[in-house]
Amino acid sequence: MSPVPQPKTLRVFAALDxxxxxxxxxxxxxxxxxxxxxxEAVRWVRAEGMHLTLKFYGEVDVEQLPVxxxxxxxxxxxxxxxxxxxxxxxxxxxxxxTRVIWAGLQGALTELQVLQTEIETRSRLAGFAIEERAxxxxxxxxxxxxxxDLKSLGRTLDTGAIQTFGVFTATTLNLIQSELRVxxxxxxxxxxxxxxxxxx
Numbered sequence: 001m002s003p004v005p006q007p008k009t010l011r012v013f014a015a016l017d018x019x020x021x022x023x024x025x026x027x028x029x030x031x032x033x034x035x036x037x038x039x040e041a042v043r044w045v046r047a048e049g050m051h052l053t054l055k056f057y058g059e060v061d062v063e064q065l066p067v068x069x070x071x072x073x074x075x076x077x078x079x080x081x082x083x084x085x086x087x088x089x090x091x092x093x094x095x096x097x098t099r100v101i102w103a104g105l106q107g108a109l110t111e112l113q114v115l116q117t118e119i120e121t122r123s124r125l126a127g128f129a130i131e132e133r134a135x136x137x138x139x140x141x142x143x144x145x146x147x148x149d150l151k152s153l154g155r156t157l158d159t160g161a162i163q164t165f166g167v168f169t170a171t172t173l174n175l176i177q178s179e180l181r182v183x184x185x186x187x188x189x190x191x192x193x194x195x196x197x198x199x200x
Contacts, residue, residue, distance in 0.1 A: 009059040011178045012190065014072055014119055015051035016170035018139065022086050023047040025165040026103060029089075030141060036153055042101065042142040049187055050139055051176065052084070052105070054116045057128060064128075069175060069191050071122045076173040076193035079115040082108045086139060086165040095154030102138040103165060112137055115173070115195075171195055 027047035034044055060068060088104035105112075116135045124130045175191040 013056040019168035022166040075118040101142040105137045
């Protein structure tokens with residue numbers, strides 16, 4: 001029997017975990033929300049796939065993964081645990097030309113930005129591509145597959161009280177593999193590094 005060929009690249013990103021409680025509340029909110037949007041228009045993120053992405057690397061050569069692990073391990077040492085509140089829903093770039101539906105974040109945003117900058121800087125020095133877009137902390141809930149105008153949905157959300165989905169404390173920085181499949185992305189944790197700088 002021929003050996004199964006191993007992939008030469010992996011699609012990976014760096015992220016913080018979100019608590020199961022917060023993910024559950026977000027999932028409960030998305031169920032009625034998704035009923036207001038054409039099924040074919042949005043690819044919703046399953047609850048278990050909700051992460052706070054700090055840097056998306058895309059396809060990375062397998063031989064470069066040890067370097068990437070070192071980058072993230074060193075970056076993690078610069079941050080302590082981060083406590084964040086998940087509240088509010090929004091869209092990028094806006095509800096009229098929606099590409100991404102997201103949940104907002106509050107709390108240790110300054111510390112989160114410092115960690116993300118550390119990751120970006122150390123990644124660039126290690127030879128990984130830089131992210132041209134400014135970092136905007138959020139949790140991705142859905143990605144729009146076709147052009148859709150969700151102004152009415154945006155107005156509905158804006159007129160109600162801001163929804164709060166809970167608080168979580170991130171204690172590790174994770175390297176995660178994303179495999180694109182017909183039924184949605186499959187995520188595998190490749191490494192986890194403690195946010196252990198208690199002086200941060």
